[in-house]
Amino acid sequence: MSQLSNNPMHLMVPESPASYPEAASLPGSLLSAASLTPESVSEILAQATVLECENPLQRAKRLASRRIALLFYEASTRTRTSFELAAKGMGADTTLVSNLSSSIEKGETLKDTGLTLRALGAESIILRHPSSGAPWLLEHETQLPVLNAGDGMHEHPSQALLDLRTMLNHLRSDKERVTAKTLTGVTITIVGDILHSRVARSNMLLLPKLGAKVILCGPVELLPDTAALAGPGIEIERDFVRALGQSQVIMMLRIQAERLAGLHIDLEEYTASYQLTEFLLAKHAPDVHVMHPGPIVRGLELTGEVADGSQSLILEQVRHGVAIRMALIDRALRAASSQEVPR
Amino acid sequence: MSAILIRGGLLIDPAAGIEALKDVVLKDGRVAQICDPGGADIGPDAEVIEASGLIVAPGLVDIHVHLREPGQGHKETIATGTAAAAAGGFTSVAAMPNTVPTNDSPEITRWMLAPERGAAIRVFPIGAATRGLKGELINNYGALKAAGIVAVTDDGHPILHDEIMRVVLINATRHGLSVIQHAEDTRMTSGCSMNAGSTAFRLGLRGMPPEAEYGLVERDIRLVRELSGENGHQPHLHVAHTSTAQAVAAVSRARRDGLRVTCEVAPHHFLLTEEHIGAYNTNAKMNPPLRSAADRDAMIQGILDGTVDAIATDHAPHASHEKEVEFERAPNGITGLETALGLSLRWLHHGWKLPLNRVVSLLSAQPAAVLGLQGRGTLAAGSFADVVIFDPKQEWVFCAKNSLSKSKNTPFDGWTMQGKVLWTISEGRVVYKAEGLA
Numbered sequence: 001m002s003q004l005s006n007n008p009m010h011l012m013v014p015e016s017p018a019s020y021p022e023a024a025s026l027p028g029s030l031l032s033a034a035s036l037t038p039e040s041v042s043e044i045l046a047q048a049t050v051l052e053c054e055n056p057l058q059r060a061k062r063l064a065s066r067r068i069a070l071l072f073y074e075a076s077t078r079t080r081t082s083f084e085l086a087a088k089g090m091g092a093d094t095t096l097v098s099n100l101s102s103s104i105e106k107g108e109t110l111k112d113t114g115l116t117l118r119a120l121g122a123e124s125i126i127l128r129h130p131s132s133g134a135p136w137l138l139e140h141e142t143q144l145p146v147l148n149a150g151d152g153m154h155e156h157p158s159q160a161l162l163d164l165r166t167m168l169n170h171l172r173s174d175k176e177r178v179t180a181k182t183l184t185g186v187t188i189t190i191v192g193d194i195l196h197s198r199v200a201r202s203n204m205l206l207l208p209k210l211g212a213k214v215i216l217c218g219p220v221e222l223l224p225d226t227a228a229l230a231g232p233g234i235e236i237e238r239d240f241v242r243a244l245g246q247s248q249v250i251m252m253l254r255i256q257a258e259r260l261a262g263l264h265i266d267l268e269e270y271t272a273s274y275q276l277t278e279f280l281l282a283k284h285a286p287d288v289h290v291m292h293p294g295p296i297v298r299g300l301e302l303t304g305e306v307a308d309g310s311q312s313l314i315l316e317q318v319r320h321g322v323a324i325r326m327a328l329i330d331r332a333l334r335a336a337s338s339q340e341v342p343r
Numbered sequence: 344m345s346a347i348l349i350r351g352g353l354l355i356d357p358a359a360g361i362e363a364l365k366d367v368v369l370k371d372g373r374v375a376q377i378c379d380p381g382g383a384d385i386g387p388d389a390e391v392i393e394a395s396g397l398i399v400a401p402g403l404v405d406i407h408v409h410l411r412e413p414g415q416g417h418k419e420t421i422a423t424g425t426a427a428a429a430a431g432g433f434t435s436v437a438a439m440p441n442t443v444p445t446n447d448s449p450e451i452t453r454w455m456l457a458p459e460r461g462a463a464i465r466v467f468p469i470g471a472a473t474r475g476l477k478g479e480l481i482n483n484y485g486a487l488k489a490a491g492i493v494a495v496t497d498d499g500h501p502i503l504h505d506e507i508m509r510v511v512l513i514n515a516t517r518h519g520l521s522v523i524q525h526a527e528d529t530r531m532t533s534g535c536s537m538n539a540g541s542t543a544f545r546l547g548l549r550g551m552p553p554e555a556e557y558g559l560v561e562r563d564i565r566l567v568r569e570l571s572g573e574n575g576h577q578p579h580l581h582v583a584h585t586s587t588a589q590a591v592a593a594v595s596r597a598r599r600d601g602l603r604v605t606c607e608v609a610p611h612h613f614l615l616t617e618e619h620i621g622a623y624n625t626n627a628k629m630n631p632p633l634r635s636a637a638d639r640d641a642m643i644q645g646i647l648d649g650t651v652d653a654i655a656t657d658h659a660p661h662a663s664h665e666k667e668v669e670f671e672r673a674p675n676g677i678t679g680l681e682t683a684l685g686l687s688l689r690w691l692h693h694g695w696k697l698p699l700n701r702v703v704s705l706l707s708a709q710p711a712a713v714l715g716l717q718g719r720g721t722l723a724a725g726s727f728a729d730v731v732i733f734d735p736k737q738e739w740v741f742c743a744k745n746s747l748s749k750s751k752n753t754p755f756d757g758w759t760m761q762g763k764v765l766w767t768i769s770e771g772r773v774v775y776k777a778e779g780l781a
Contacts, residue, residue, distance in 0.1 A: 227544050
């Protein structure tokens with residue numbers, strides 16, 4: 001073979017830097033599910049329950065006169081509304097800046113928008129952005145705790161946490177404390193447009209940390225083989241029925257037409273192979289829990305009957321969103337007040 | 344012009360096959376004499392540089408730089424870029440034509456070469472192969488060559504159309520010019536900002552498949568093969584910044600078949616992998632992108648086994664505000680002129696034990712030969728008095744903010760380098776002298 005592979009000097013190459021989840025992010029930030037540990041997840045889950053159960057009048061005093069900015073460069077219903085309700089429910093002052101109707105339209109950069117929000121008193125920023133990695137840039141430039149509310153095709157960590165809370169609610173008696181073994185024996189299959197899905201990435205990085213097995217299922221155009229290398233505990237099964245048969249939870253994804261970038265998907269062929277129907281559920285997975293991060297496209301990745309059916313947890317997921325996001329905002333602002341922020 | 348005597352250094356001149364203690368006399372912009380220590384024939388007014396314990400080598404030659412003028416002086420000017428080059432030990436740089444406007448006329452070539460640009464060292468412009476780098480209308484190579492270009496390329500806008508590339512090769516060969524191709528099938532890389540693979544998947548970024556590079560290299564080699572020998576012509580294809588194992592292998596096969604195909608590798612491609620993107624570091628974004636560890640190893644292998652003809656930096660300065668943006672939106676490229684020698688000595692020489700004269704050759708004699716730069720890359724008597732004098736043992740830390748380039752976009756900030764440039768002499772003038780030297 002080559003001179004190189006026989007050479008004992010093979011280690012004579014520069015060391016790679018710490019890969020990004022390990023790269024320190026600020027306390028209170030949540031940029032990637034990869035940075036979460038069973039301990040930090042337990043803290044967030046426990047705080048979500050505390051906040052959810054608290055008397056609303058009491059809760060509204062928690063973050064009175066604290067300022068948090070929602071910076072949204074992409075359309076959003078669930079995420080934006082639940083972050084906003086979460087912040088307001090704890091009494092925080094929120095401001096929403098979207099790419100429409102702001103100076104972003106005039107070409108202001110993410111860095112300058114972030115610095116402007118900080119100068120206006122924002123103590124933390126919740127960011128939804130079409131470019132993968134944008135939250136790292138914003139955190140680096142503002143030195144504020146940043147909550148990633150979805151970055152490009154990369155991650156959506158608060159969604160993974162609310163998905164986890166939804167699952168624990170049905171699969172486990174304790175939904176406040178998790179360990180590396182909590183989900184041992186549980187298989188979660190994520191189906192569909194994995195390539196473009198930030199929800200899939202965050203879930204596949206989070207769930208195996210708690211012992212779960214994650215199966216990815218979809219056609220090769222939407223699910224490259226390399227996806228299995230994203231982390232431990234991830235497998236690929238391209239046969240939908242076989243994946244369905246071994247799952248306790250099935251998470252359906254929307255085909256993200258806005259990110260296909262020239263990729264052509266035959267939707268008829270796709271629905272024939274991967275659409276979740278009442279028939280399939282009854283035949284292969286009568287006890288499986290059906291989840292979907294939304295927005296759903298009825299008649300495409302799943303039928304309307306499945307979405308509205310008894311196995312569906314889709315609206316319950318939305319409800320868990322508010323509790324989880326209260327806990328994340330609370331965590332971010334506690335970190336913000338415990339450190340001297342340069343102004 | 345007074346003479347310079349470089350006394351007592353270890354002369355490494357790979358083109359002349361010399362590696363010995365020699366005195367070097369420079370006079371009137373040329374190398375006047377190479378002689379055994381103490382044997383120099385000079386007048387009393389000659390400037391003397393004491394070089395004992397140091398390496399005296401031909402001034403380095405970088406055949407792939409972006410000096411950004413005309414048109415993008417906020418990133419770099421010919422003056423600042425060549426000052427950085429001189430600090431890095433370079434005395435000749437070949438400047439890519441993707442300026443604003445592009446270098447596709449003799450007027451622009453002459454503008455770049457005018458003394459008013461304030462170049463510290465020799466600049467060799469490379470002409471645009473087609474008008475505006477659009478891959479449609481072929482430029483007038485005769486007129487461009489007369490104005491001073493040394494090769495043609497469409498650089499970052501590779502020529503995909505077979506027929507256009509064929510005519511570019513034919514016309515360039517007719518005028519004795521090399522064709523440089525940035526090999527990237529852009530039909531496969533739209534919207535991509537890094538190498539394809541598991542790291543791109545994890546980061547949620549679209550990836551450029553290696554086929555986009557080596558597929559075009561193979562296409563170009565096929566065209567060169569078809570044209571070679573036709574009418575006695577021997578086209579020369581130079582593959583810019585190879586980054587994939589298959590591209591280097593294709594070049595090696597072509598050469599075994601007797602074709603005139605050469606290639607260069609940039610220091611970042613023999614040192615870094617896609618993992619160095621870390622948390623979306625835009626200073627690790629360039630095109631071709633950082634590849635897998637296997638590709639990086641293949642670049643080292645290609646350098647060690649001689650397949651790679653030259654180390655070239657692809658020095659690509661960008662202003663800080665242009666890089667402080669979302670990874671996908673950031674422009675491609677990093678600076679490289681001040682770090683090429685220090686990185687090559689540290690990793691190729693001290694790490695991989697590549698002999699010093701091979702490192703020097705890859706940075707001087709060989710790149711000069713690739714573009715046929717007469718009298719460059721050697722210190723044989725009569726050559727241009729282009730010299731670099733460096734201390735091969737001295738370690739130093741590169742600090743981007745002290746860079747002489749206008750831009751500081753480098754992934755090597757804070758890296759330890761080996762081999763400190765002490766003097767750079769361009770055509771008999773000292774154009775760089777390290778701090779603290781008398």
